[in-house]
Amino acid sequence: MKIKLEVDNLSYQYDQIDILTKINFASKEGEFIGLIGPNGSGKSTLLKNISNILKPSKGIVYLDDFDLKKIKNKDLARQVAIVPQETNINYDFRVEDIVLMGRAPYVSRWQGESSKDIKVVRKVMELTDTIKLSDRYIHQLSGGERQRVVLARSLAQEPELLLLDEPTSNLDINYQIEIMELLRRLNQKDGLTILVILHDLNLAAKYCDRLLLLKEGQIHSFGTPQEILTTKKIEEVYGLKLLIKQDYLSKRPYLTLNNKNSQTKDRLDHKIHLVCGGGSARDLMQALVESGYQLSCGVLNRSDSDWELARSLEIETISEDPFASISDEKHKKNLAKIKEADTVVLTDIPIGAGNLANLKAVLWAARNSKRVIVVNSCKLKNKDYTGGEGRKIFERLLREKVVVVKEEFEALEEIKML
Numbered sequence: 001m002k003i004k005l006e007v008d009n010l011s012y013q014y015d016q017i018d019i020l021t022k023i024n025f026a027s028k029e030g031e032f033i034g035l036i037g038p039n040g041s042g043k044s045t046l047l048k049n050i051s052n053i054l055k056p057s058k059g060i061v062y063l064d065d066f067d068l069k070k071i072k073n074k075d076l077a078r079q080v081a082i083v084p085q086e087t088n089i090n091y092d093f094r095v096e097d098i099v100l101m102g103r104a105p106y107v108s109r110w111q112g113e114s115s116k117d118i119k120v121v122r123k124v125m126e127l128t129d130t131i132k133l134s135d136r137y138i139h140q141l142s143g144g145e146r147q148r149v150v151l152a153r154s155l156a157q158e159p160e161l162l163l164l165d166e167p168t169s170n171l172d173i174n175y176q177i178e179i180m181e182l183l184r185r186l187n188q189k190d191g192l193t194i195l196v197i198l199h200d201l202n203l204a205a206k207y208c209d210r211l212l213l214l215k216e217g218q219i220h221s222f223g224t225p226q227e228i229l230t231t232k233k234i235e236e237v238y239g240l241k242l243l244i245k246q247d248y249l250s251k252r253p254y255l256t257l258n259n260k261n262s263q264t265k266d267r268l269d270h271k272i273h274l275v276c277g278g279g280s281a282r283d284l285m286q287a288l289v290e291s292g293y294q295l296s297c298g299v300l301n302r303s304d305s306d307w308e309l310a311r312s313l314e315i316e317t318i319s320e321d322p323f324a325s326i327s328d329e330k331h332k333k334n335l336a337k338i339k340e341a342d343t344v345v346l347t348d349i350p351i352g353a354g355n356l357a358n359l360k361a362v363l364w365a366a367r368n369s370k371r372v373i374v375v376n377s378c379k380l381k382n383k384d385y386t387g388g389e390g391r392k393i394f395e396r397l398l399r400e401k402v403v404v405v406k407e408e409f410e411a412l413e414e415i416k417m418l
Protein backbone atom coordinates (compact mmCIF):
# COMPACT_ATOMS: atom_id res chain seq x y z
CA MET A 1 0.00 0.00 0.00
CA LYS A 2 1.24 3.49 -0.77
CA ILE A 3 1.50 5.88 2.11
CA LYS A 4 0.45 9.50 2.22
CA LEU A 5 2.26 12.18 4.18
CA GLU A 6 0.67 15.37 5.40
CA VAL A 7 2.38 18.13 7.31
CA ASP A 8 -0.11 20.43 8.95
CA ASN A 9 0.95 23.86 10.15
CA LEU A 10 4.26 22.65 11.53
CA SER A 11 6.58 25.04 13.31
CA TYR A 12 9.83 24.22 15.05
CA GLN A 13 12.11 26.17 17.35
CA TYR A 14 15.64 25.49 18.50
CA ASP A 15 16.36 27.40 21.74
CA GLN A 16 13.28 29.54 21.17
CA ILE A 17 14.49 30.60 17.76
CA ASP A 18 12.07 29.92 14.92
CA ILE A 19 13.66 27.46 12.51
CA LEU A 20 10.52 26.31 10.70
CA THR A 21 7.35 28.38 10.46
CA LYS A 22 3.90 27.18 9.42
CA ILE A 23 4.90 24.40 7.08
CA ASN A 24 1.91 22.97 5.23
CA PHE A 25 2.10 20.42 2.49
CA ALA A 26 0.85 16.99 1.57
CA SER A 27 2.31 14.30 -0.62
CA LYS A 28 0.21 12.21 -2.88
CA GLU A 29 0.39 8.47 -2.29
CA GLY A 30 3.61 7.05 -3.69
CA GLU A 31 5.03 10.42 -4.64
CA PHE A 32 8.70 11.30 -5.13
CA ILE A 33 9.28 14.72 -3.56
CA GLY A 34 12.51 16.67 -3.55
CA LEU A 35 13.23 19.05 -0.69
CA ILE A 36 15.43 21.89 -1.88
CA GLY A 37 16.63 25.22 -0.53
CA PRO A 38 19.83 26.97 0.49
CA ASN A 39 22.03 25.96 3.43
CA GLY A 40 20.32 26.63 6.72
CA SER A 41 16.83 26.95 5.21
CA GLY A 42 15.56 24.17 7.49
CA LYS A 43 15.49 21.09 5.24
CA SER A 44 17.14 18.68 7.71
CA THR A 45 15.08 20.06 10.58
CA LEU A 46 11.91 19.39 8.59
CA LEU A 47 13.00 15.84 7.78
CA LYS A 48 13.78 15.19 11.45
CA ASN A 49 10.34 16.48 12.43
CA ILE A 50 8.71 14.16 9.94
CA SER A 51 10.66 11.16 11.19
CA ASN A 52 9.91 11.87 14.86
CA ILE A 53 13.58 12.53 15.73
CA LEU A 54 12.45 16.04 16.64
CA LYS A 55 9.01 16.92 17.96
CA PRO A 56 7.27 19.86 16.30
CA SER A 57 6.81 22.92 18.51
CA LYS A 58 3.46 23.34 16.81
CA GLY A 59 1.48 21.45 14.21
CA ILE A 60 1.02 17.80 13.34
CA VAL A 61 2.54 15.30 10.94
CA TYR A 62 0.08 12.75 9.59
CA LEU A 63 0.92 9.42 8.01
CA ASP A 64 -2.13 8.13 6.19
CA ASP A 65 -4.25 10.40 8.39
CA PHE A 66 -2.69 9.05 11.63
CA ASP A 67 -0.96 11.50 13.93
CA LEU A 68 2.69 10.43 13.84
CA LYS A 69 3.18 11.19 17.57
CA LYS A 70 0.63 8.53 18.42
CA ILE A 71 2.20 5.74 16.37
CA LYS A 72 4.27 3.25 18.43
CA ASN A 73 8.01 3.33 17.68
CA LYS A 74 8.15 -0.20 16.33
CA ASP A 75 5.17 0.41 14.04
CA LEU A 76 6.63 3.71 12.93
CA ALA A 77 9.93 2.04 12.05
CA ARG A 78 8.03 -0.30 9.73
CA GLN A 79 6.49 2.65 7.96
CA VAL A 80 9.19 5.31 7.92
CA ALA A 81 12.95 5.07 7.48
CA ILE A 82 15.44 7.89 7.40
CA VAL A 83 18.84 8.05 5.75
CA PRO A 84 20.55 10.82 7.74
CA GLN A 85 23.07 13.30 6.42
CA GLU A 86 25.65 12.19 8.96
CA THR A 87 26.53 8.57 8.32
CA ASN A 88 29.20 8.19 10.99
CA ILE A 89 28.37 5.14 13.04
CA ASN A 90 29.84 5.03 16.51
CA TYR A 91 30.25 1.29 16.80
CA ASP A 92 32.43 -0.89 14.65
CA PHE A 93 30.24 -3.68 13.31
CA ARG A 94 30.45 -5.65 10.10
CA VAL A 95 28.54 -4.13 7.22
CA GLU A 96 26.09 -7.03 6.99
CA ASP A 97 25.28 -6.71 10.70
CA ILE A 98 24.65 -2.99 10.29
CA VAL A 99 22.19 -3.68 7.48
CA LEU A 100 20.55 -6.40 9.56
CA MET A 101 19.86 -3.75 12.21
CA GLY A 102 17.30 -2.36 9.76
CA ARG A 103 15.26 -5.51 10.46
CA ALA A 104 14.93 -4.64 14.18
CA PRO A 105 11.26 -3.63 13.85
CA TYR A 106 10.47 -7.13 12.56
CA VAL A 107 12.83 -9.36 14.56
CA SER A 108 11.27 -11.08 17.52
CA ARG A 109 13.30 -10.78 20.68
CA TRP A 110 12.98 -14.50 21.38
CA GLN A 111 13.47 -16.02 17.98
CA GLY A 112 16.14 -13.77 16.42
CA GLU A 113 16.21 -13.05 12.75
CA SER A 114 14.22 -15.24 10.36
CA SER A 115 15.08 -16.47 6.88
CA LYS A 116 12.89 -13.65 5.55
CA ASP A 117 15.08 -11.11 7.37
CA ILE A 118 18.20 -12.63 5.82
CA LYS A 119 16.55 -12.60 2.40
CA VAL A 120 15.56 -8.93 2.70
CA VAL A 121 19.08 -8.00 3.85
CA ARG A 122 20.64 -9.77 0.86
CA LYS A 123 18.21 -8.12 -1.51
CA VAL A 124 18.80 -4.56 -0.28
CA MET A 125 22.56 -5.14 -0.22
CA GLU A 126 22.41 -6.23 -3.83
CA LEU A 127 20.30 -3.21 -4.73
CA THR A 128 22.77 -0.83 -3.11
CA ASP A 129 25.84 -2.70 -4.37
CA THR A 130 27.07 -3.30 -0.83
CA ILE A 131 27.20 -7.12 -0.95
CA LYS A 132 30.89 -6.96 -1.73
CA LEU A 133 31.40 -4.96 1.49
CA SER A 134 29.52 -7.51 3.69
CA ASP A 135 32.47 -8.58 5.81
CA ARG A 136 34.18 -5.23 6.03
CA TYR A 137 33.94 -3.13 9.17
CA ILE A 138 32.01 0.10 8.88
CA HIS A 139 34.99 2.21 9.97
CA GLN A 140 37.06 0.83 7.12
CA LEU A 141 34.70 2.26 4.53
CA SER A 142 34.87 5.44 2.51
CA GLY A 143 32.17 8.11 2.97
CA GLY A 144 30.38 6.99 -0.20
CA GLU A 145 30.46 3.31 0.73
CA ARG A 146 29.13 4.15 4.19
CA GLN A 147 26.33 6.17 2.63
CA ARG A 148 25.24 3.16 0.60
CA VAL A 149 25.37 0.90 3.64
CA VAL A 150 23.17 3.30 5.60
CA LEU A 151 20.74 3.39 2.69
CA ALA A 152 20.71 -0.43 2.66
CA ARG A 153 19.94 -0.44 6.39
CA SER A 154 17.00 1.91 5.84
CA LEU A 155 15.67 -0.15 2.95
CA ALA A 156 15.91 -3.25 5.13
CA GLN A 157 13.19 -1.66 7.25
CA GLU A 158 10.92 -2.09 4.20
CA PRO A 159 9.43 1.33 4.85
CA GLU A 160 6.53 2.88 2.98
CA LEU A 161 7.97 6.36 3.40
CA LEU A 162 11.68 6.88 2.90
CA LEU A 163 13.28 10.14 4.04
CA LEU A 164 16.75 10.89 2.78
CA ASP A 165 19.04 13.75 3.75
CA GLU A 166 21.40 14.39 0.84
CA PRO A 167 21.91 10.72 -0.01
CA THR A 168 24.24 11.51 -2.88
CA SER A 169 26.54 14.04 -1.20
CA ASN A 170 29.50 11.67 -0.85
CA LEU A 171 28.91 9.65 -3.97
CA ASP A 172 30.82 9.78 -7.21
CA ILE A 173 28.84 10.55 -10.34
CA ASN A 174 28.23 6.85 -11.14
CA TYR A 175 26.80 6.06 -7.74
CA GLN A 176 24.82 9.30 -7.68
CA ILE A 177 22.98 8.23 -10.79
CA GLU A 178 22.74 4.63 -9.60
CA ILE A 179 21.23 5.60 -6.24
CA MET A 180 18.77 8.02 -7.84
CA GLU A 181 17.78 5.35 -10.39
CA LEU A 182 17.34 2.87 -7.54
CA LEU A 183 15.11 5.33 -5.67
CA ARG A 184 13.09 5.88 -8.83
CA ARG A 185 12.63 2.09 -9.28
CA LEU A 186 11.57 1.67 -5.64
CA ASN A 187 9.19 4.56 -6.06
CA GLN A 188 7.67 3.40 -9.32
CA LYS A 189 7.65 -0.37 -8.82
CA ASP A 190 7.12 -0.74 -5.09
CA GLY A 191 5.18 2.48 -4.55
CA LEU A 192 7.65 3.78 -1.96
CA THR A 193 6.89 7.40 -1.07
CA ILE A 194 10.11 9.38 -1.07
CA LEU A 195 11.06 12.71 0.44
CA VAL A 196 14.64 13.51 -0.36
CA ILE A 197 16.84 16.51 0.34
CA LEU A 198 18.95 17.30 -2.69
CA HIS A 199 21.41 20.09 -3.24
CA ASP A 200 21.91 19.16 -6.84
CA LEU A 201 18.96 20.86 -8.51
CA ASN A 202 19.50 18.95 -11.73
CA LEU A 203 19.10 15.64 -9.94
CA ALA A 204 16.01 17.08 -8.27
CA ALA A 205 14.60 18.16 -11.64
CA LYS A 206 15.33 14.83 -13.25
CA TYR A 207 13.92 12.49 -10.64
CA CYS A 208 11.31 14.21 -8.51
CA ASP A 209 7.58 14.51 -9.20
CA ARG A 210 7.36 17.68 -7.17
CA LEU A 211 9.79 19.98 -5.41
CA LEU A 212 9.32 21.71 -2.08
CA LEU A 213 11.43 24.84 -2.06
CA LEU A 214 12.32 26.18 1.40
CA LYS A 215 13.53 29.65 2.20
CA GLU A 216 14.40 30.76 5.72
CA GLY A 217 12.29 28.10 7.38
CA GLN A 218 9.20 28.65 5.27
CA ILE A 219 7.83 27.08 2.14
CA HIS A 220 8.63 29.39 -0.73
CA SER A 221 6.85 27.21 -3.28
CA PHE A 222 5.76 23.65 -3.98
CA GLY A 223 5.14 22.26 -7.43
CA THR A 224 6.48 20.33 -10.39
CA PRO A 225 10.14 20.86 -11.36
CA GLN A 226 8.92 22.98 -14.29
CA GLU A 227 6.97 25.20 -11.91
CA ILE A 228 9.68 25.53 -9.29
CA LEU A 229 12.91 25.69 -11.24
CA THR A 230 12.44 29.02 -12.93
CA THR A 231 15.08 31.72 -13.10
CA LYS A 232 12.84 33.99 -11.04
CA LYS A 233 12.26 31.58 -8.15
CA ILE A 234 15.88 30.43 -8.06
CA GLU A 235 17.05 34.03 -7.97
CA GLU A 236 14.54 34.87 -5.22
CA VAL A 237 15.68 31.99 -3.04
CA TYR A 238 19.35 31.48 -3.90
CA GLY A 239 20.12 35.02 -5.08
CA LEU A 240 21.72 33.62 -8.20
CA LYS A 241 20.78 33.95 -11.82
CA LEU A 242 20.98 30.58 -13.52
CA LEU A 243 20.26 29.60 -17.06
CA ILE A 244 17.42 27.14 -17.15
CA LYS A 245 17.02 25.02 -20.23
CA GLN A 246 14.63 22.25 -20.95
CA ASP A 247 15.67 18.70 -21.64
CA TYR A 248 14.55 17.97 -25.15
CA LEU A 249 13.09 14.53 -24.44
CA SER A 250 11.93 14.59 -20.82
CA LYS A 251 10.79 18.25 -20.99
CA ARG A 252 12.26 18.64 -17.52
CA PRO A 253 14.31 21.71 -16.70
CA TYR A 254 18.03 21.63 -16.25
CA LEU A 255 20.18 24.37 -14.88
CA THR A 256 23.52 25.70 -15.92
CA LEU A 257 25.66 28.39 -14.42
CA ASN A 258 25.33 31.71 -16.11
CA ASN A 259 28.93 32.81 -16.58
CA LYS A 260 27.84 36.32 -17.32
CA ASN A 261 25.84 36.74 -14.16
CA SER A 262 26.91 40.27 -13.52
CA GLN A 263 26.47 41.27 -17.13
CA THR A 264 22.96 39.85 -17.12
CA LYS A 265 22.08 41.95 -14.12
CA ASP A 266 23.27 45.10 -15.91
CA ARG A 267 20.80 44.77 -18.71
CA LEU A 268 21.88 46.13 -22.03
CA ASP A 269 19.89 49.01 -23.37
CA HIS A 270 18.90 47.10 -26.47
CA LYS A 271 15.52 45.53 -27.15
CA ILE A 272 15.21 42.50 -29.37
CA HIS A 273 11.97 40.98 -30.56
CA LEU A 274 12.36 37.36 -31.54
CA VAL A 275 9.97 35.73 -34.00
CA CYS A 276 10.59 32.05 -33.56
CA GLY A 277 8.93 28.69 -32.94
CA GLY A 278 9.36 24.94 -33.04
CA GLY A 279 12.70 25.02 -31.24
CA SER A 280 14.27 27.21 -33.91
CA ALA A 281 15.54 29.68 -31.30
CA ARG A 282 16.65 27.11 -28.76
CA ASP A 283 20.22 28.31 -28.47
CA LEU A 284 19.83 31.90 -29.58
CA MET A 285 17.18 32.77 -27.00
CA GLN A 286 19.42 31.75 -24.12
CA ALA A 287 22.47 33.37 -25.60
CA LEU A 288 20.58 36.66 -25.91
CA VAL A 289 19.33 36.49 -22.33
CA GLU A 290 22.80 35.55 -21.14
CA SER A 291 24.25 38.50 -22.98
CA GLY A 292 21.83 40.83 -21.22
CA TYR A 293 19.57 41.89 -24.09
CA GLN A 294 16.00 42.87 -23.33
CA LEU A 295 14.10 40.19 -25.10
CA SER A 296 10.50 39.65 -26.15
CA CYS A 297 9.07 36.81 -28.23
CA GLY A 298 5.98 36.34 -30.30
CA VAL A 299 3.67 35.19 -31.45
CA LEU A 300 4.23 31.70 -30.06
CA ASN A 301 1.72 28.93 -29.56
CA ARG A 302 1.52 27.80 -25.97
CA SER A 303 3.34 24.49 -25.43
CA ASP A 304 5.57 25.06 -28.45
CA SER A 305 9.12 24.24 -27.32
CA ASP A 306 10.30 27.82 -27.87
CA TRP A 307 7.29 29.01 -25.88
CA GLU A 308 8.26 26.67 -23.02
CA LEU A 309 11.82 27.92 -23.12
CA ALA A 310 10.74 31.57 -23.22
CA ARG A 311 8.54 30.89 -20.23
CA SER A 312 11.31 29.25 -18.24
CA LEU A 313 13.59 32.18 -19.03
CA GLU A 314 10.75 34.53 -18.07
CA ILE A 315 10.82 36.37 -21.36
CA GLU A 316 7.85 38.54 -22.19
CA THR A 317 5.96 36.49 -24.78
CA ILE A 318 2.87 37.05 -26.89
CA SER A 319 1.10 33.71 -26.73
CA GLU A 320 -1.57 32.07 -28.82
CA ASP A 321 -3.54 28.89 -28.12
CA PRO A 322 -1.85 25.64 -29.11
CA PHE A 323 -2.03 25.00 -32.86
CA ALA A 324 -4.24 28.04 -33.44
CA SER A 325 -3.58 30.61 -36.14
CA ILE A 326 -2.55 34.03 -34.91
CA SER A 327 -5.56 36.18 -34.05
CA ASP A 328 -5.77 39.84 -35.04
CA GLU A 329 -5.41 40.85 -31.42
CA LYS A 330 -2.13 38.92 -31.00
CA HIS A 331 -0.87 40.15 -34.36
CA LYS A 332 -1.39 43.74 -33.23
CA LYS A 333 0.43 43.05 -29.98
CA ASN A 334 3.24 41.55 -31.98
CA LEU A 335 3.49 44.68 -34.12
CA ALA A 336 3.50 46.84 -31.02
CA LYS A 337 6.45 44.87 -29.63
CA ILE A 338 8.22 45.12 -32.96
CA LYS A 339 7.77 48.90 -32.88
CA GLU A 340 9.44 49.04 -29.47
CA ALA A 341 12.34 46.80 -30.50
CA ASP A 342 15.75 47.95 -31.72
CA THR A 343 16.24 44.71 -33.62
CA VAL A 344 13.85 42.05 -34.89
CA VAL A 345 15.16 38.53 -35.38
CA LEU A 346 13.33 35.92 -37.42
CA THR A 347 14.57 32.38 -36.81
CA ASP A 348 14.12 29.32 -38.90
CA ILE A 349 10.41 28.79 -38.39
CA PRO A 350 8.53 26.35 -40.56
CA ILE A 351 6.11 28.23 -42.79
CA GLY A 352 2.70 26.99 -41.78
CA ALA A 353 -0.62 28.78 -41.93
CA GLY A 354 -0.19 29.56 -38.25
CA ASN A 355 2.98 31.51 -38.97
CA LEU A 356 1.80 33.66 -41.88
CA ALA A 357 0.98 36.55 -39.60
CA ASN A 358 4.43 36.27 -38.03
CA LEU A 359 6.08 36.53 -41.42
CA LYS A 360 3.88 39.51 -42.28
CA ALA A 361 4.88 41.17 -39.02
CA VAL A 362 8.57 40.78 -39.83
CA LEU A 363 7.97 42.11 -43.34
CA TRP A 364 6.24 45.10 -41.79
CA ALA A 365 9.28 45.63 -39.57
CA ALA A 366 11.67 45.58 -42.51
CA ARG A 367 9.51 48.03 -44.46
CA ASN A 368 9.38 50.36 -41.49
CA SER A 369 13.13 50.68 -41.22
CA LYS A 370 13.60 48.28 -38.34
CA ARG A 371 16.84 46.41 -38.23
CA VAL A 372 15.85 42.85 -39.17
CA ILE A 373 18.04 39.78 -38.97
CA VAL A 374 16.83 36.64 -40.69
CA VAL A 375 18.21 33.22 -39.86
CA ASN A 376 17.76 31.73 -43.27
CA SER A 377 18.40 28.03 -43.17
CA CYS A 378 17.15 25.36 -45.50
CA LYS A 379 13.93 24.66 -43.61
CA LEU A 380 12.66 28.15 -44.30
CA LYS A 381 13.78 28.00 -47.92
CA ASN A 382 12.31 24.64 -48.66
CA LYS A 383 9.37 23.95 -46.44
CA ASP A 384 6.21 25.88 -47.03
CA TYR A 385 2.93 24.43 -45.85
CA THR A 386 0.83 27.34 -47.12
CA GLY A 387 0.58 26.60 -50.80
CA GLY A 388 3.18 29.21 -51.69
CA GLU A 389 1.74 32.18 -49.82
CA GLY A 390 4.28 32.04 -47.02
CA ARG A 391 7.11 31.65 -49.48
CA LYS A 392 6.01 34.77 -51.35
CA ILE A 393 6.00 36.84 -48.18
CA PHE A 394 9.37 35.45 -47.27
CA GLU A 395 10.84 36.34 -50.67
CA ARG A 396 9.43 39.85 -50.37
CA LEU A 397 11.12 40.07 -47.00
CA LEU A 398 14.46 39.06 -48.47
CA ARG A 399 14.14 41.87 -51.03
CA GLU A 400 13.96 44.39 -48.19
CA LYS A 401 17.01 45.68 -46.40
CA VAL A 402 17.52 42.77 -44.01
CA VAL A 403 20.61 41.04 -42.71
CA VAL A 404 20.56 37.38 -43.64
CA VAL A 405 22.67 34.97 -41.64
CA LYS A 406 22.80 31.24 -41.95
CA GLU A 407 22.88 29.96 -38.38
CA GLU A 408 21.56 31.14 -35.02
CA PHE A 409 24.98 31.90 -33.54
CA GLU A 410 25.72 34.21 -36.47
CA ALA A 411 22.64 36.24 -35.56
CA LEU A 412 24.13 36.82 -32.12
CA GLU A 413 27.44 37.87 -33.64
CA GLU A 414 25.57 40.25 -35.91
CA ILE A 415 23.66 41.80 -33.02
CA LYS A 416 26.84 42.22 -31.01
CA MET A 417 28.47 44.11 -33.86
CA LEU A 418 26.07 47.00 -33.38
Ligand SMILES: Nc1ncnc2c1ncn2[C@@H]1O[C@H](COP(=O)(O)OP(=O)(O)OP(=O)(O)O)[C@@H](O)[C@H]1O
Pocket residue numbers: 014015019037038039040041042043044045046
Ligand atom coordinates in the same frame (compact mmCIF):
# COMPACT_ATOMS: atom_id res chain seq x y z
N1 LIG B 1 20.92 21.56 17.10
C1 LIG B 1 20.70 22.81 16.69
N2 LIG B 1 20.63 23.82 17.58
C2 LIG B 1 20.38 25.09 17.21
N3 LIG B 1 20.19 25.46 15.91
C3 LIG B 1 20.26 24.51 14.98
C4 LIG B 1 20.51 23.14 15.30
N4 LIG B 1 20.50 22.43 14.18
C5 LIG B 1 20.28 23.31 13.17
N5 LIG B 1 20.12 24.55 13.65
C6 LIG B 1 19.83 25.77 12.86
O1 LIG B 1 18.61 25.58 12.20
C7 LIG B 1 18.65 26.17 10.91
C8 LIG B 1 18.23 25.14 9.88
O2 LIG B 1 19.19 24.09 9.86
P1 LIG B 1 19.01 22.83 8.94
O3 LIG B 1 20.18 21.92 9.21
O4 LIG B 1 17.65 22.29 9.10
O5 LIG B 1 19.14 23.49 7.49
P2 LIG B 1 19.38 22.80 6.09
O6 LIG B 1 18.49 23.48 5.14
O7 LIG B 1 19.25 21.32 6.21
O8 LIG B 1 20.90 23.19 5.81
P3 LIG B 1 22.05 22.44 4.98
O9 LIG B 1 21.67 22.57 3.55
O10 LIG B 1 23.25 23.27 5.29
O11 LIG B 1 22.16 21.03 5.45
C9 LIG B 1 20.07 26.70 10.73
O12 LIG B 1 20.07 28.08 10.96
C10 LIG B 1 20.85 25.97 11.78
O13 LIG B 1 21.92 26.77 12.21
